Amino acid sequence: VPTPDRDKLSAALDELNGMMTAAHVAGLVGLGVRLGLYERLAAAGAVTSAELARAAGLDERWVREWLHGQAAARVVGYDGDGHFSITPEVALLLADEDHLFYLGGSFAGIPNRVGLVPQIEEAFRTGIGLSFDERGAAAAADTERLFRNWYRQLLVPVALPMLDGVVDRLTAGATVADVGCGAGVALVEMALAFPSSAFHGYEVSAHALERAATNVAAAGVDNVELHDVADAPLPPDEGFDLITTFDCLHDMTAPAEVVAEIRKAIRPDGTWFIVDINGAATFEDNLQTRMAPIMYAMSVYGCMSSALSEPGGAGLGTLGLPEPRMRELVEGAGFSRFRRIPLDHPFNAFYEARP
């Protein structure tokens, strides 16, 4: 056995200890989000543990230990004399749930994802992953939080106008399908902006459909219909002016089949707007990116797991559908035009496909 090099051992130890620290602190950042502690800190300025506990209706001793740990991790600042505060930047990231950069929801979802590890351990033996619904209602809620602000703030004013002629058609009255619509946030935004158009959401997940029904009802829109693809698949009659697939093809057990259905469902002059993960073309290229570690982790917790939730599943996973593979998939189904839409996003790529 080769003798470990002392310097390399020390570097590996630092690296792994940093990861261990981050993992444990991150769980308690998520707890702080769930308990509303960052919102209280943002509103209060400098506070003592007793003041924060009182404002949040919590036990002072527990809040104090949390604050001490958060200050040690430099998430919360210690101002001396028993007072703690957060910077406006941390407040934006952890307390402003409507901000595009909000990360609080992702931290709050960590226990749900990590809690799946025993079931995922079994998937390593059987090869079969967990469907979206087998991950529980919390997974649908996490997904909704992850994407919600982008749909609310950028989909209608920024993204749709970048597609050829789509806004004019939606304004005049178009028929639209959002396949893999999740909690229906994108559908609601489009339905509010384009009341003359009819919107249809297609989903496999009962939890997602339930959230979508609630969101549609809360928005008071009457131009959205939701369909469970198990009994109401996409009709193959070239009826849709616009089809959207937002962050879902790489999660599907049979993406090629769904793409073939989309080809049959879209009008000859229709548009398919595709959003999917902006992975690099190869594993070697992904290794050079900062997002790869969390993306491969998310894949095992969710995306690849869902894409392998049936025997023979495609199993693409989070980074499994980069632009070259997407182009192959789309052109292979008989779409003759495919182009990248130049929209910036921390982890998504955008494409327009036309028959």
Ligand SMILES: C[S@@+](CC[C@H](N)C(=O)[O-])C[C@H]1O[C@@H](n2cnc3c(N)ncnc32)[C@H](O)[C@@H]1O
């Ligand atoms: C990561 S989520 C994205 C949801 C939503 N588009 C959003 O952006 O919030 C992927 C969704 O695809 C759905 N899905 C997976 N396979 C599907 C299929 N064959 N047909 C329709 N939806 C599917 C899942 O249930 C899940 O809700």
